[in-house]
Structure formats: C-alpha cells, structure tokens
Amino acid sequence: MAHTTKKAAVPAQAGATKPLRKFYAEIRVGDLHVDQTLDSARLFGTITSEDAGPSTQRKKDVAWTARLRKMWDPFSLLPAIVSLREDGRHYLLDGQHSTDVAVEKEGPDFLRDCMVYEGLSAEQEAKLFLAANRDRKAVKPFDIFRVSITAGDPRNTRILEEVESRNLGISGSTSANKIGAVQALTAIAVMDEKHAARDESGSLLYPLVLPGGRSPLIPQVLQVVEDAWGRTPATWEGMMLRAVAMVLDRNPEARLDRLSSKLAGHGKRKPLTVAQWKESSISNTVGGGGSSSRSAPLARLIVNEYNTGLTEQAVLLMHPGRPDKS
Template identity: 50%
Template structure:
C-alpha cells in the first residue's frame, strides 16, 4: 500500500497475536525495558483484565506497540506468542504522531491514590485486600483515606505488612496502640512498617507486651527522626523503616534477663 493511500489516519479495534506486536528500537522510550516491572506484572497476571495495547500499523505491515510494551512481553511469556490481545490500531501515523500518542498515553493518566486502589480491589473481590481489611477491623479500626484515632490511613504500609504473613497486621496494630494509645501519630506509615518487620522476623519469640513498652520509651516522631539520620541517600518509608526496625530491636534487647530470648536483627 502506498504512502499516499495511507496518508489518512484511521483507527479501529482488532485482536492481534502478541507475537506479531513488536517494539521499534529507534523510539527512545521503548528501548528501556524494565525487567523488574515485567516480573511484577507476571506475579499479578490476569488475562481477563488485560487492557488494549495502543499500536501503530505502519506502511511495512508491521504492528508497532506504542503503549503496552511490558504487558505484551508478559502476555507472550505466560500465554504464548499466539495469544490474541485486543489492540487500538492506528494507521497512517507519522513518527511524530506516534511519539505524541506515546507521550499522551503515559502523561495523561492521573495517578490513583493508594486508598482508592484499595477500595476498588475490595469491590473487585480481591481476597488479599479483603483479608487486610478484615484484620484491621478485628482491632476495632477501619482503613480510610485520612488518619484519625480510629482510622488508619497508611494503606501502603498495611498492604506491605499483610503481604508478609497472615495475622501480622493485628499484632502490629495492637503493639503500637499498646505503646501510644489511639492517636493519629500511632498509625504512622513508617512506624507500622518497622514494627511489622520486627514482629515478622521474630514471630515465635517476640513478647508483644515488651515490644509495646519498648516503643513507649519515645514518641513516634523521635523514633522516626533517629531512623532518618541513619538512612543513606534519603530513602522512602520502606527503606527508612529498616534502620527504625533495627533501633527497636536494640532497645527491646537492652537489659534482657530471666531467659527472655533476644530478638534477631532484620536484614
């Protein structure tokens, strides 16, 4: 088909075998394939919720992926090259127009807040999210978009703790409540993550009452301030929680007697 015949831009939906969808190595953004992100998609793979890829069918008859590179690679690995994926296919695009579509697909998406994502997962019947919510409710608390004395807003921390093992969330929440009561500072993201690390690592030997008394030695802000100074290159809540967890363990082990086992440091 001549360039003149293809000059008009058109678009339509079509199911295309993922083995036929390729990446243009000359498009800068598509050169960067992130294996870590693909691995994450593989773990949560669900063919029933795979969104359409945005594809340019060029003059050479080849389907070039403009948006959906990683999910397409995962689909090919998990389902095989003959697996057909729904695509929004454009024809007659210039390279500049392809680049604009790529930018629009990755720029014009408003990030979804963690709490909103969590609520949608509950509505979708996600078993893990439902378990997390039930464990929080078992403590007489709720998960909300903001933190209050009876509402935990640290959704990402709760998800991270829940992913470690079932039953860990109630132990974490009860330990911090035992230290500082029901206060807005008690349900701190960084603190919850750190306490979760401590309990998970020492599941069979930790004494939760002693842990609460250890935490009670200082307010949440002071614990966090010390941990931040020990964090290399700044770091986010998760990386800062590691030195915080180590501090908690040091204080917990201080002055142990009567055969009480010492806690094992977190990695």
C-alpha cells in the first residue's frame, strides 16, 4: 500500500541515493500521484516561454481520457509505471490518464498493478518517462483491428461482417478485394451508432438496431463505389468511403444507382476517377487538411453532382450538416 501521510511533493534526487530496486505491487489508485514538475515539455526539451517554470503541470489529454472512459475495462488495464521516492509516495511515470479514469470509475480504493522503481535519479525518471511516452513503436490501425476481433470487440466484429457481406476483406494494405482503410471503416460504423438503439444504461444493442428507413452504411458505401469504379485498389480510398457515407448518412433515401452513376461521371465526356474527386476536394479545403477533414467538402461536391439535373425538391439531397427540409 502507498503511504497516505500528506507531505510536500519532493523531486527525484539528482543522483541515486540508494541501490535501484524494482518490483510489482498493487497500489490504491488514490495513492498514485503526479509530479507537477514532471511534464512532457520539460523532458522533451520543448519548453516555451508560455509553459516554462517549475510549477508547470503535466498536460492532460482530455480527448484521450474521454476515450479511455468510454472503453473502460478493469481487466485490460495494464500496469502503471511508478517511481517510489524518498517521501514515500508513488509518482506516475506512465498511466496518468488511465489512473484518473480508474479513480472516477472504481473509486480511490481500486488496486492497480504497478511496476515500481525505487531509488531513481531525476535523469532515470526522465528516461523511463520518455521510454513510456515517446519511444513506443506506433501500432498500425489494422493490427489493432485484427487483435480486437480476437478480443470480441462488437464494433469491429460488425465492421468485418459487413465488409465480408460484400465478399471483400480487410487488410493492412489495399488491393482489389481487400480494404486497407480501417480508420475510414471505423468512422462509418460510428455514423450508424449515432442512430442505433441503446439499452437502459445507454449501451448499444447488438446486433445493431437501426430506425426504420436506415440500413447499415458500410455495405451501401461499398456497393456504391464498386458500381462506380469496379474492384480496384483506388476504389477503396478512405477519403472517398467517408464522403459517400456522409452523404448517405444525411440522405438515407438517396438512390444508390444514381449516386454511383454520378461518381463515375456517366454522361460526361470523360469518366471521373477517384483521384479527380480527391483533387477537387483538396482544392476546396482550407490548408489542405487530412483525410477526415477533406471528406466534408468532398461530400458536398458529391451532393452537388447528384442534384444536377433534378428539379423536384423532394428528391434533392441535403448537404451533410444542413438542417432537415422544412
């Protein structure tokens, strides 16, 4: 158990004063502390005049904390890395955000597995902080997706089933019959979840229950782009998949055959390609943006093209983000 006596936080020693010892321990999350001078700016050498000074607090990533809160599972909580200092307190070197969520979800008495280092110097603490927060190899989205299927993740299991319903697969790289745009597929699945039924606790019901008039977006999107360009690697481009999904999410009554025809450029002198659509989207995006941000102007372009030649108000598509027709 961590000491609960309240003492002023003391920094790690400039040099180790005792032999380094490391061991595993279960520690109350309420007894895991954050050194307010142990911030990433100081350790990475990127202090600016705005955040310099010994009282600088470690910045909390609100978005990351919210994500951890949403997918909270005590079983999958990995050990935190902590430094046991001379003041008898345990200071977090890795696991600050998940510890915050553990306190919120389980209470301060929740016991967390920790890898404890005792007798660290300030330099050694900094090295461990860097190893935990900078020196990790980024995990590719597809690798996370593949493992999550084994873990029984309901969203990703549904994504795989919907893709396979089109006799396609998901892979780390895109080919004629494999989709590599895992992040785009996830974004589309989230669009469906906005409309899906939930239980009394607010959790999604599985299999997903959508209101009348709505069908899962992924099979529709894949049908539309395949009918437009066939099965080629370019067909499964993530930005295009997102954009088509945005159009259909806003307009579930859209005619898929007309949408495919407009995307392909039928009736024009030359067929339209995915690359041409992307190029037009980028030119309409301030600062270029990323794949996600460019999908919104691309969706607007698609809606404009779909509506070209239509005169009846009732069949016109609405741009994503626009209010309902009055």
